[in-house]
Amino acid sequence: xxxxxxxxxxxxxxxxxxxxxxxxxxxxxxxxxxxxxxxxxxxxxxxxxxxxxxxxxxxxxxxxxxxxxxxxxxxxxxxxxxxxxxxxxxxxxxxxxxxxxxxxxxxxxxxxxxxxxxxxxxxxxxxxxxxxxxxxxxxxxxxxxxxxxxxxxxxxxxxxxxxxxxxxxxxxxxxxxxxxxxxxxxxxxxxxxxxxxxxxxxxxxxxxxxxxxxxxxxxxxxxxxxxxxxxxx
Numbered sequence: 454x455x456x457x458x459x460x461x462x463x464x465x466x467x468x469x470x471x472x473x474x475x476x477x478x479x480x481x482x483x484x485x486x487x488x489x490x491x492x493x494x495x496x497x498x499x500x501x502x503x504x505x506x507x508x509x510x511x512x513x514x515x516x517x518x519x520x521x522x523x524x525x526x527x528x529x530x531x532x533x534x535x536x537x538x539x540x541x542x543x544x545x546x547x548x549x550x551x552x553x554x555x556x557x558x559x560x561x562x563x564x565x566x567x568x569x570x571x572x573x574x575x576x577x578x579x580x581x582x583x584x585x586x587x588x589x590x591x592x593x594x595x596x597x598x599x600x601x602x603x604x605x606x607x608x609x610x611x612x613x614x615x616x617x618x619x620x621x622x623x624x625x626x627x628x629x630x631x632x633x634x635x636x637x638x639x640x641x642x643x644x645x646x647x648x649x650x651x652x653x654x655x656x657x658x659x660x661x662x663x664x665x666x667x668x669x670x671x672x673x674x675x676x677x678x679x680x681x682x683x684x685x686x
Contacts, residue, residue, distance in 0.1 A: 454588060454595065455554045455561055456580040460573040462550035466500035466510030515547065518571050553580050586663060599664045606656050634674055641683045650682040
């Protein structure tokens with residue numbers, strides 16, 4: 454599993470609409486166009502960094518090239534490309550300008566050469582981090598975990614020094630009136646906007662979906678109260 458970085462990725466895209474911009478300070482106007490900067494603008498011919506749509510333009514440029522080289526795009530996950538070579542295959546996973554390549558050493562080098570033929574690339578070595586996941590390359594396997602992500606989550610919500618529990622959930626009661634996950638009581642005070650309840654649920658769902666399936670049930674249970682969370686939750 455190899456990580457590649459595309460140098461100045463956004464500059465490879467070709468604009469699909471007309472975009473004009475103000476003339477930046479320091480740009481020397483040709484003598485034939487000696488006019489006031491306030492009354493003049495320039496038309497972009499290539500994409501730049503700064504506009505939201507330029508990310509999509511870069512993706513379309515990369516996707517077009519990979520499809521031309523025989524890769525097929527996954528119909529569900531559009532950042533996932535695969536190319537079959539007999540009984541073998543090469544997988545390319547795209548995250549903005551970072552490209553992960555998965556395959557045996559021979560096919561891996563061929564895929565890297567294919568990308569370098571079209572784009573200026575940096576070889577960042579074996580993939581160690583990617584969208585919150587950590588990869589440890591062992592002798593015959595890859596160990597995937599989210600230790601760093603978990604540490605950042607605890608620090609973000611000021612829980613760095615909490616005491617861990619084997620089961621992060623209180624025992625539920627068969628008596629609905631005593632159930633901590635029961636409906637909100639009329640006199641219960643809601644958590645204010647300063648309490649990042651929704652943010653906490655979001656980062657925990659990402660953790661549960663990837664590597665911590667043991668917390669899936671309790672996180673989904675707490676997510677039911679996202680609209681009206683109380684201190685009890």
